[in-house]
Amino acid sequence: MWIAIIAIFGAGIGNFAMHRAFIESDDPLIQQMVRPLADKVGPNITYVFEFLLLVGAMAIASRNWFTGLLLYGLYTIFNAMAFSWIMHRPR
Secondary structure, eight states: HHHHHHHHHHHHHHHHHHHHHHSSSSHHHHHHHHHHHHHHOOOOOOHHHHHHHHHHHHHHHHHHHHHHHHHHHHHHHHHHHHHHHHHHOOO
C-alpha cells in the first residue's frame, strides 16, 4: 500500500508540473478552456481540482492499492498525452 501511495504522490508531482505548464502557456486553446471557469470561480480553481484528484487517488489507494494506482496511472498517462499534443502541435 505504501509503495502505491508514494508512486501516486510522485505521479502527482508530475501532474502538477504539467498542469502549471498548461496554465502558463500562451496557447489559445488552453486559454479558451480555462478563462470562463477562472473568471467565475477564481484563477486557482484548476489547481484545487488537481489536488482533489490526487487526494482522492491516495484515499482509494489506502483501501485498495491496485485500483488507486491503476486509476491515477491512467489519469497521468492521459494527462501526459494531452500535454504532449498541446505543447507540440503547430500554432
